[in-house]
Amino acid sequence: MNDCLGWGVGVGMQDVGGQSQCCGEGRVLGRERKDTRAELTPCAEQDMEERGSPDGDPARSLEQGPEGPETPIQVVLRVRPMSAAELRRGQQSVLHCSGTRTLQVSPPGGGPEVAFRFGAVLDGARTQEDVFRACGVRRLGELALRGFSCTVFTFGQTGSGKTYTLTGPPPQGEGVPVPPSLAGIMQRTFAWLLDRVQHLGAPVTLRASYLEIYNEQVRDLLSLGSPRPLPVRWNKTRGFYAEQLRVVEFGSLEALMELLQMGLSRRRSSAHALNQASSRSHALLTLYISRQAAQQMPPVEPGEPPVGGKLCFVDLAGSEKVAASGSRGELMLEANSINRSLLALGHCISLLLDPQRKQSHIPFRDSKLTKLLADSLGGRGVTLMVACVSPSAQCLPETLSTLRYASRAQRVTTRPQAPKSSVAKHPQRLETEMLQLQEENHRLQSQLDQLDCKGLSGSRVAWAQRNLYKMLQEFMLENERLRKEKSQLQSSRDLARNEQRILAQQVRELERRLLSACHRRQPGPGLAPSCPCLMAPAPPCHALPPLCSCPCCHVCPLCQVPLAHWACLPRERHLSQVLGPEASGGRPPSARPPPWAPPCSPGSAKCPRERWVPPWGAGAGGGWSGELKGSPPISHSPWPRSHSDWTQIRVLAEMVTEEEVVPSAPPLPVRPPSTSPGLRGDKGREGGALMFSVILTQNPPSPGLCPISEMGWVLRGDF
């Protein structure tokens, strides 16, 4: 039997050496796909056909563009014979091959028959050699020699004959060789390839790698030491690949067979109810074929694929119902891992069927298996799938599942493309590629940054939320505290304003009384003071004769008691200091300095010998700098010259504040300031009443000139 499958990439059987190996009918598979796409088609008797090159030379196809034409995954169905155990149990066969491409399923109990159509259907009577030929693996080998990336993978439930199909039965005992007739597709392909290479007459370098995916870990079956997990990486030129995978160069069939045996012996397998030698991992053996002598080949950069084509054999672990296989413990874990990765593979295949989805995201990254098969399934490879099923009625559900899976897979297309030798690249193309790579690098970097931001923003958001909440709480407490403080300050301010108002009244009253006292001492015609509020004079007070009975005079200016009940105890002291002995009955203030007055030596020029005269009254020798607006200046000096002057100010200040005022240093006036703090008399209200204001600024023109300024005491108000 000749090879029976062909590929739309133009698997011309003109070989690399120019010899024709196989002639096909030249029917385009694209046209045939219409037939093969039908998942359930009426049975149609058709002989297995040889299909050769539809398009001729693949190199010509590649000239059509950067990517080859769309090529469907080829699917061959193999039905193994009933096993001895199944026959013993008297199980029926429910599968019947109808021609070379159609499988009929006859459910037990007389249900409706269903048929599946594939590229080739091989029943249990077919030999290993038949399978090898029917699968057209030699054509794949030719493509690999031309630089294409080709994959053969077996698929099916556990015990359906996948490993048998690819590598033949396991040895029956130690040292018992497997008969050559039972050799699987792989050994046959190896033999063909080595023979082919020998007859090429051109240098070819062959290398091999072998890995398994066991419990989602990639392990190197050809590693020098014990297999250890390998990371799966991706780059643009190579796609997904297992990093640090050992690639072994070989030059003979024996060497390659040894590598195969080495890998098979290392691969994980166990016994369960459905298979005595069940593979517990997916195994991938890859042959790298380079049309250059090893010496001519450029050194392989890390992450760079070996130059040339490749031929990959994938023996998938079987899907398994643990209830049926009776797997427990580790076996069950393995089964779960196997089923998960097969599910991911099936998902990718389903998505690849949708032409629109194919352009978008296919979740190859969902498992190591789909990563490593990404190029074979949806990329630039040429792919053959051998679906294996058991004919037993007991396996029918799994068999139907495999058939549906395979039917879907054969609708998946790839765009085979031969990798170019890096040395043959045109400089301009290299430059373009470099720019593309740089662009991609930037894009990936920005994606990574975004991911970082997102990834970090999640934790940062949580952190910020926690901290913001704490901060908010603190702010609320602070706010509450500030509110309380503010309301306290406001009430203090109101109190102070009240106090200030009262003090102002007191000062006014004092001024009036002082004025009255002065008038009494210096009586003159027509000088009787009139009340600023123009009311009639009030009855005499027990301390001072009130000037009037206006409301502003109803409070004692000294002790703030209503005048009618005035019993001001400190008035004597105040009055004696301010008004002199005539009013208080004691010593005059000038002769009796207050206790805070700075000491002065008798006879000193600065010693206040004269009696203090208020600015509004003529003084003998000293005076206050305050000016009486609207009146001629009374003071001889524009600035207080002596301690007594300041003393009087303090007395006034004390009377205003009702507190003792202690200057920090005695005043030493040197020169009059340009803008001096002072006591200004102002003619205030209508009616010509006298109003005075004391403005004591905190910024004296020169330090030391104003003791009150030095005290930092500021009083601003109307008197």
Ligand SMILES: Nc1ncnc2c1ncn2[C@@H]1O[C@H](COP(=O)(O)OP(=O)(O)OP(=O)(O)O)[C@@H](O)[C@H]1O
């Ligand atoms: N075509 C066949 N002819 C004869 N025996 C076969 C055939 N196919 C499979 N067998 C036998 O069936 C049993 C199971 O086969 P195999 O181990 O290849 O199944 P499998 O699909 O690889 O199972 P698993 O997925 O568990 O590894 C083996 O004993 C094998 O020799």
